[in-house]
Amino acid sequence: MEAVQSSRRIMTGNEAVATGVKLSKVKVVSAYPITPQTTIVEKLADMVANGELDAKYIEVESEHSAMASVIASELTGARSYTASSSHGILYMHENLHWAAGMRVPLVMSVVNRAIGPPWSIWGEQTDTFNQKDTGWMQVYCESNQEAMDSVILGYKIAENKKILLPLMNMLDAFTLSHTSEPVEIRDEKTAHDYLGDLDLDFKIDYKNPAGYGSLVAPDGPFMEMKKDMRDSMYNAAGIIREEISNFNNLFEANLPGLTENFMMEDADYALITAGAISSTAKYTVRKLREKGQKVGLIRLYFYRPFPGEEILKAVKGLKGLGVVERNVSYGQRGPTFEDVVSALYRRADVPVRNYVVGLGGRDIRVKDYEKMFENLVEGDNEMEWINVGVK
Amino acid sequence: MPLTIPREELMLQGHTACAGCGATLSMRYVLKGAGEKSAVAIPACCWAVIPGEFPYTALKVPLIYTTFASAGASISGLREGLDAQGKEDYTVLAFAGDGGTADIGLQGLSAAMERGHNVLYVMYDNEAYMNTGIQRSGSTPYGAWTTTTPVGSKRDYKRENKKVVADLMIAQNVPYVATATIGFPEDLERKVAIAKSIKGPKFIQILSPCPPGWYYNSADTVKISKLAVETKVFPLYEYRDGKLKVYKPAKTLPVSEYLSLQGRFAHLREDEVEEVQKAVDERWESLLKKEQS
Numbered sequence: 001m002e003a004v005q006s007s008r009r010i011m012t013g014n015e016a017v018a019t020g021v022k023l024s025k026v027k028v029v030s031a032y033p034i035t036p037q038t039t040i041v042e043k044l045a046d047m048v049a050n051g052e053l054d055a056k057y058i059e060v061e062s063e064h065s066a067m068a069s070v071i072a073s074e075l076t077g078a079r080s081y082t083a084s085s086s087h088g089i090l091y092m093h094e095n096l097h098w099a100a101g102m103r104v105p106l107v108m109s110v111v112n113r114a115i116g117p118p119w120s121i122w123g124e125q126t127d128t129f130n131q132k133d134t135g136w137m138q139v140y141c142e143s144n145q146e147a148m149d150s151v152i153l154g155y156k157i158a159e160n161k162k163i164l165l166p167l168m169n170m171l172d173a174f175t176l177s178h179t180s181e182p183v184e185i186r187d188e189k190t191a192h193d194y195l196g197d198l199d200l201d202f203k204i205d206y207k208n209p210a211g212y213g214s215l216v217a218p219d220g221p222f223m224e225m226k227k228d229m230r231d232s233m234y235n236a237a238g239i240i241r242e243e244i245s246n247f248n249n250l251f252e253a254n255l256p257g258l259t260e261n262f263m264m265e266d267a268d269y270a271l272i273t274a275g276a277i278s279s280t281a282k283y284t285v286r287k288l289r290e291k292g293q294k295v296g297l298i299r300l301y302f303y304r305p306f307p308g309e310e311i312l313k314a315v316k317g318l319k320g321l322g323v324v325e326r327n328v329s330y331g332q333r334g335p336t337f338e339d340v341v342s343a344l345y346r347r348a349d350v351p352v353r354n355y356v357v358g359l360g361g362r363d364i365r366v367k368d369y370e371k372m373f374e375n376l377v378e379g380d381n382e383m384e385w386i387n388v389g390v391k
Numbered sequence: 392m393p394l395t396i397p398r399e400e401l402m403l404q405g406h407t408a409c410a411g412c413g414a415t416l417s418m419r420y421v422l423k424g425a426g427e428k429s430a431v432a433i434p435a436c437c438w439a440v441i442p443g444e445f446p447y448t449a450l451k452v453p454l455i456y457t458t459f460a461s462a463g464a465s466i467s468g469l470r471e472g473l474d475a476q477g478k479e480d481y482t483v484l485a486f487a488g489d490g491g492t493a494d495i496g497l498q499g500l501s502a503a504m505e506r507g508h509n510v511l512y513v514m515y516d517n518e519a520y521m522n523t524g525i526q527r528s529g530s531t532p533y534g535a536w537t538t539t540t541p542v543g544s545k546r547d548y549k550r551e552n553k554k555v556v557a558d559l560m561i562a563q564n565v566p567y568v569a570t571a572t573i574g575f576p577e578d579l580e581r582k583v584a585i586a587k588s589i590k591g592p593k594f595i596q597i598l599s600p601c602p603p604g605w606y607y608n609s610a611d612t613v614k615i616s617k618l619a620v621e622t623k624v625f626p627l628y629e630y631r632d633g634k635l636k637v638y639k640p641a642k643t644l645p646v647s648e649y650l651s652l653q654g655r656f657a658h659l660r661e662d663e664v665e666e667v668q669k670a671v672d673e674r675w676e677s678l679l680k681k682e683q684s
């Protein structure tokens with residue numbers, strides 16, 4: 001047998017993400033440290049310092065500036081990247097809208113972390129669920145492999161001229177960011193050829209001077225621009241399905257579609273999750289299946305654009321569905337619940353429950369999922385908090 | 392003396408500024424000096440409106456509009472993005488108001504200068520938030536009326552001294568720092584040319600009189616700009632290689648000559664004008680001392 005050098009490495013989610021950035025031939029990195037994102041930007045700084053990544057690195061003084069600077073660098077035609085988490089994401093909120101509105105196809109990685117007060121550095125997805133309406137595409141990763149692949153795929157999708165919207169790829173605090181797993185490193189040349197150079201039709205060019213983001217009055221094309229963003233996001237779903245399949249073929253990868261259906265074929269009851277907590281949910285599904293219960297899981301890989309069609313298809317025939325939120329919204333049920341119910345509106349007749357789990361890094365155990373599955377038979381609920389108030 | 396101002400116009404007709412706007416003259420002169428191979432970042436301010444409505448633009452240079460606090464970060468991104476593609480020959484500049492520079496954007500400015508990008512940050516100083524209708528900024532001078540320092544029966548005019556951003560930049564040891572104003576266009580042009588010749592961060596603060604905000608006849612913009620220098624209210628100076636150089640006007644005038652032309656100072660009593668004179672004289676002396684040291 002011929003000895004081939006394996007491209008499989010044991011690495012943390014943050015290392016996987018940084019490697020994905022390198023494979024994407026990023027030209028400008030600009031970032032500000034925050035736990036648990038920090039090791040991404042440290043790794044990238046190392047890569048630049050050692051000549052492994054030929055990029056400019058801007059050590060900005062804040063996340064607001066991180067986002068402002070990559071909007072500008074991307075608009076010069078240089079593929080740009082940043083990463084953040086939690087309060088850093090909230091701090092750049094204004095510029096998240098600005099990035100999407102400028103139609104710059106950035107990719108940003110976000111390590112999902114709780115929002116204070118009280119201070120907490122642990123896992124929770126409220127930081128990015130709060131950004132669902134900014135015009136960014138959103139993917140939630142379940143593994144370090146996905147975290148790496150989503151950066152490369154992210155640029156491919158964001159830079160598609162029919163989309164031209166930025167994309168954020170999420171990984172859970174510590175569970176992925178600081179936990180090591182085997183990861184297949186994609187071939188560098190293949191990745192470079194796959195993405196090519198950033199090619200923007202409109203960019204900073206003195207021979208074609210234009211003002212990007214200039215004033216528009218009520219009778220100008222303001223609403224048309226917003227509608228175009230919304231249409232581009234909506235139509236992105238089809239392009240993404242195709243691109244994922246291309247990616248899987250080219251890299252022999254295993255990315256799901258916009259969603260992943262796990263043991264859904266003949267399921268009576270199912271949960272919907274996003275991110276690394278899906279792995280425990282899958283374990284529970286397998287366990288309950290062994291006991292003869294017909295349960296399954298729908299995992300959201302993409303959350304924006306929202307995979308309504310995938311969910312509608314998956315829930316056909318279900319007797320009960322539970323939407324698991326690792327985020328909190330006050331004064332209404334959770335955002336995922338609302339999106340799921342809106343996707344099913346008058347098209348599927350299935351009771352939907354809403355669960356809140358895992359805020360501030362609270363553990364989500366197999367027995368918690370068992371309880372969630374058990375309660376599905378009861379039909380609709382208002383909102384149920386899991387593993388709360390019990391020690 | 393031969394005229395040193397480049398003929399080329401990169402600011403065109405059809406802009407939307409008020410009659411007599413000092414900030415338009417600032418832009419016009421700066422772009423003449425910067426040249427067409429420029430990339431400009433403009434945060435929220437009057438100049439975010441002046442180039443006109445989409446898809447028109449009165450500026451013949453590529454520009455990116457940014458959020459209010461983002462001028463410093465945006466020129467950092469423009470510079471590094473262009474350099475990453477071998478486009479080192481672009482002049483990258485910010486054109487930001489005093490509010491976007493002295494207040495909400497100060498952190499971004501300070502950081503961009505500290506990081507040492509090859510950029511020019513131009514602060515056009517009309518001494519208040521004019522785009523939102525004349526509210527006080529950190530750069531509003533002592534004694535001024537604004538809509539948030541409305542004088543009233545308690546004589547609540549601006550009681551605090553002007554925060555001079557150029558001095559902060561000098562304290563930060565930015566390689567080239569200058570103050571300028573549109574009443575001295577050749578001096579301004581010279582400073583832009585020097586800034587362009589230096590590879591690294593540069594900062595120029597340009598006093599830009601504002602007829603509706605300062606309450607004066609729009610024909611007097613250049614006159615008021617000159618008076619600001621001749622009364623020593625707005626001294627012209629340059630800081631380069633760690634050395635300060637102060638321009639000494641041939642003739643100097645009392646501050647009342649400057650203040651009395653502007654409605655924003657109309658409420659000041661004689662004794663209050665005296666206070667202003669004292670403060671202006673003290674600052675002038677301290678500048679001269681710094682120049683000596």
Ligand SMILES: Cc1ncc(C[n+]2csc(CCOP(=O)(O)OP(=O)(O)O)c2C)c(N)n1
Pocket residue numbers: 435436437438458459460487488489490491492517518519520521522523528
């Ligand atoms: C985050 C944010 N806060 C407030 C505003 C409103 N705003 C727009 S321009 C402006 C004042 C700008 O003042 P300055 O920088 O001095 O420029 P000028 O309008 O005087 O030219 C303000 C307060 C904004 N656009 N963004």
Ligand SMILES: [Mg+2]
Pocket residue numbers: 488489490516517518519520521528
């Ligand atoms: Mg102003």
